Amino acid sequence: MKTLVLGMGNPILGDDGIGLVVARALEGKAADSVVATSTMIGLDLMDIMTGYDRVFVIDAMCTREGEPGEVRRISPEGGPGTMHLFTSHGLHFFEIIDLGRSCGIDMPEIGAVYGIEIGDAVCFDEELSDGLKDKLDGIVEIILRDMG
């Protein structure tokens, strides 16, 4: 089974880039998986995911409810979204998958979409906040375990 682990985020918006950092940390640890990162959304995700059998996505999440560093599985049925997979540009992540399938494109099954709570503050920074850096190993561990 061809598996893709995809980290999403903006590398210059501090904690917003947590998905990118976690994905890189998973490189070599997630067995039989290709790890990729993307700063793009919408149809660009279709290009990246096409041809894989299964995809795990990791992105920042800002619900203003959870604790920074908290990891949640995001479902298509509702609940909180993440920073980049649910946009005002007309198509969210699950719709992209549906669109691809509707058009007969070989789209992967969704292993999981992980949202990592980052709290309120998003500011220009090429590094994560100290608070999130401290929790990085734990976040990677949770996701690795969940991915099986």
Next chain:
Amino acid sequence: MTQKISIDPITRLEGHGKIEIFLDEKGNVQDAYWQVVELRGFERFCIGRPAEEMPRIVPNICGVCPSAHHMAATKALDDLYSVEPTPAARLIRELEFNAFYIEDHYIHFFFLAAPDFVVGPDADPRERNILGVIGKVGKEIGQKVIEVRRRNRDIIRHIFSKAPHPEGGLPGGVPRGFTEEDRTWVKETADFSLEFARFAIQLFKDVVLANKTYVDLILNDAYSLKTYYMALVDELNRTTFYDGTVRVVDQHGKEYTKFHPRDYDKVIGEWVEPWTYIRLNHLKPLGWHGLKDGEGTSLYRVAPLARLNVGDSMLTPLAHKESQIMFETLGGKPAHQTLATHWARLICALQAAEQNVEIANNPLLTSKDIRNMNLKLRNKGVGCVEAPRGTLFHHYETDNDGIMTKANLIVATQNNAAPICLSVKKAAKAFVKGPDVKEGFLNMVEMAFRAYDPCLSCATHSMPGTMPMTVNIRDHEGVLVRRLTR
């Protein structure tokens, strides 16, 4: 009592903004504002950087129109270094720019506009999207849209390394050319794109123009605005995208002025209002006369409809023929019907596709002479292109080491900002009566600005999750009296 209706965030819009609608005591729309509530700051980021980095930095202003910013930056470097690209380099740039037009315009039409016209403006919002469009017109259409985008992006990637954010624009040239072997796939892409462009025009005629309700909607006075128009033209006043002279025509189609892009600041005035972050452009020599259209206005519009209104003709034969059909249908030239922008967009994409077929067959395409190295720094450069969303200017100044000391960007949506406010107000007055408004009617207000395909950049990410549309109705003291969500 004044009541306020907020549509926030606006859906199917490239970026983030909101609409505020104020009702009077009788429930009629008193005022409406289209607000941009974000700040980009790229003009500050660029200062202190080497000028040659601009084509790499500025595409990141947006994930939607990066190729336009990249090309405007590259052309600003041409001007800054007093260098003309070689004929082959110019041809290759035009090929890339047209490829960008094709993917951009079809994504907008099928993903953002078609839900209103194919599924219906008052259809269930859950179905009023691209999936609903595919449900109506068939999955083969969806496959073709995705295919035409993918193939044209391959052209962008070949020349400028990556898409959607190209890089590598060089003063006087391009970083990579084509071989005769490459020509084969470029021709195939160009032919495929032209076939798709003709199909898209026919689809618009079959689905939209054949439906009287939609035609009435396009012709509805609520969606009409009489302004000046601005766009690039060639020496014969034909509509161009990559390069040209900036031409402005008035509400009656008469030429108001024509100027070199370097003189943009003599013609374009930027007005600041406290209720929006975006600067409101107007024709400087006429002065700022507020948000009004018709006689006495100083507002101008850009984007596809403006391009067709400004040019005496289109550059390519099929596009020109289709533009004539459009003007005949709409009652003459210039056409002021904002919703006709969607039609004009398809005609512009047709021109881009026709041009790329010509370029793909041009012997010059495979020339090795793709860089003019005769550079001479002159400390100031202005680059201008007709971006998909309208005329785009990049103005750079540097010190004697080529380090940026000033950057001023006039982006397409900024040109349209004041007219968009007016369009929203006009539509709100026509379709909103009292606070008890139906979702479909609010969408018809949104359609007034969606036609412009406004791009507010993707710099902010304050979305709470899925894509809600919230309508807040407040009394004159700001107290929330009703909230509608979807």
